[in-house]
Amino acid sequence: MRVVYMGTPDFAVRPLKSIYEAGHEIVGVYTQPDRQKGRGKKFLPSDVKVAALDMGLNVIQPEKLREASVVEELKSLAPDIIVVAAYGQILSEDVLNIPKFGCINIHASLLPKYRGASPIEASIINGDEKTGVTIMYMAKGLDTGDIISQADIEIGLHNTESLTVELSKLGADLVVKTIKELEEGTATRTPQNDAESCYAGKLDKAMGEIDWTKPAVEIERLVRGLYPWPCAYTTLDGKSIKLVSAEVVDAEDPDVAVGKVCQVTKKFFAIKCGEKALKIKTLQPEGKKPMDCVAFLNGNKVELGM
Secondary structure (H helix, E strand, O other): OEEEEEEOOHHHHHHHHHHHHOOOEEEEEEOOOOEEEOOOOEEEOOHHHHHHHHOOOOEEOOOOOOOHHHHHHHHHOOOOEEEEEOOOOOOOHHHHOOOOOOEEEEEOOOOOOOEEOOHHHHHHHOOOOEEEEEEEEOOOOOOOOOEEEEEEEEOOOOOHHHHHHHHHHHHHHHHHHHHHHHHHOOOOOEOOOHHHOOEEOOOOHHHHEOOOOOEHHHHHHHHHHOOOOOOEEEEEOOEEEEEEEEEEEOOOOOOOOOOOEEEEOOOOEEEEOOEOEEEEEEEEEOOOOOEEHHHHHHHOOOOOOO
C-alpha cells in the first residue's frame, strides 16, 4: 500500500513505525507545524516528525490541511490509504475522497464511547474497567465513522501517561492487521450506534481543582486521569501542589473535617474526603519537580488538621 500517515503526539509514533516495519510505502507523513514549548519558548518538532525523519520519511507540515494547494499536493502523492492518529486537524471532504481505500483513524477508545479529544482521560476518571482502540473509517462528523476493528485492554491502576503508551502499542498492532484486511477485502464495516455515544471534550486546568467533599475513590481516579496534564491540584498551607499519585485509605481520625489532613506519618500524609481518605504518595510542589511524599515531608511541616 502507498500510505500517507497523519499524526502528531507520542501516541501516534508506534503505529507509524509499525506500518513502516510491515513494508508499506509511506509516501508522506503529515504532522502539526513546529510549536513553541517550555519556558524558553523554543520551536520544537512534534514526536511524529522526529520519528519520521529518523526513518528518512518525507515530512509535510501544513498550517491548514484544507487549503487548496495543500490538498493538491496530497493528491499528487497518490495514496492508497490515509492513516490518521491524533493529528490535530479536521480532514475535509476533498481529502477524505482522495485515497482508494479511504481514510482510517486510530482512536483511543471503544467507540461509540468517548468520541472527542480526551478519551483516555475520560475512561480513567469515570472508573471504566476497560478501554481500547478503535480503527474506523473517517467521516464528516467527529469520530462518527463506521468501525472496522477494535481491541480492548484492562485499565487497572494506569494513569493517562502509562495507559497512553499501552494503547499506542495496541493501536500499532491493530492498524497493521486492519490495513492487511482492507487490502485483501476481508475487513468488516459496522455503523456506530449513536444512541450509545458520549463525548470527551478538551481538557482544561480548571478540571484539576480537587473537591474534597467527593469520595476518595473519585479523587484518586481524577489524579490518575489528569496526569501528566493538567494534573489534579489543591493547596496546602496556602501553597499550590499537584498530586501525581495517591491511594484510597480509611480515615485514621474520623473527627477531622473534610479537606483537612487526617493522618501523618514519616512516609506519607492523608486527607479526609467525603468518603474515606486519600493517602498522598507522590506530589509536585509549586515551582518544583515531582517528589515522593517522604522527600516532601523531610522539607515541609505537615500536621493533623492542616
